[in-house]
Amino acid sequence: MTDRLYPEMGEAVIKVLESIGVHVVFPQQQNCCGLPALNSGDRHNGLRMAKQTIATLEQSLEESGADYILSGSTSCVVTIIQDYLRLFEDFHETTWLKRTQALADRVIDFAGFMDRVVIPSGVQLPVREEKASEVVVTYHDSCQSCNCLGLRSEARHVLQDLLHVDLREMAQSDVCCGFGGTTSIEQPEVAERLLNNKLQNAEETGAAILIADNPGCLMHLRCGADAKGKRLRVLHLAEVVAERLQEE
DSSP: OTTTTOHHHHHHHHHHHHHTTOOOOOOTTOOOOSHHHHHTTOHHHHHHHHHHHHHHHHHHHHHHOOSOEEESOHHHHHIIIIIHHHHHHHTTOHHHHHHHHHHHTTEEEHHHHIIIIIHHHTOOOOBOOSOGGGOEEEEOOOHIIIIISOOSSHHHHIIIIISOOEEOOOTTTTSOOSOTTTHHHHOHHHHHHHHHHHHHHHHHTTOSEEEESOHHHHHHHHHHHHHTTOOOEEEEHHHHHHHTBOOO
16 A cells, blocks of 8 residues: 555655664565455465565565564554464465564564664654644554554654654544455445544544554545545654654
């Protein structure tokens, strides 16, 4: 989704990382990790895409000596470090299971990297001098972020400790937005009710920006807000950080 629909999200991730001196390598051979296929029950093609992803990441690590494999999508992170393991186990792909396990410890999401690596390092994010407290935001915890990866405080630390914005918690921030993979297509009535609930909770905070770290949630929330004519910007966490960076 980042590659085909929202490349600006991926570009924002790279812009932020490079602004603090991180050397970013992007392996051109990589394709989709296979999550859409796996969600749709097409496990054979999901298996093929999983192998292609692992092989590409292994080659990139060997050539670049990178320390981390970072994704701006928590869904992709969960797919690689959790779903692949069950997939290879079910297909009795012992060798591929071991290869995935060897990579798993290096895979990390954007918010987790910023909170666990960047902030503790003491690196100063080159943000513009302005009244950040006047920027009011609220945060949506995607299902994969909080339920699968256990992320709760990471993005909030980035917003408050690095950007010093006015973060106002919405009610039910960790309730599904309604996207749910193919749920929004297969059960549109359910998805719309969840979407309306999420947008209402966000608006009630008085925030001008609704933030998340998962492209699926962002597509669902952004399209819903636009379709309903709401004056609510829906942005990836990296986009919010990138907007605050000093101009070169």
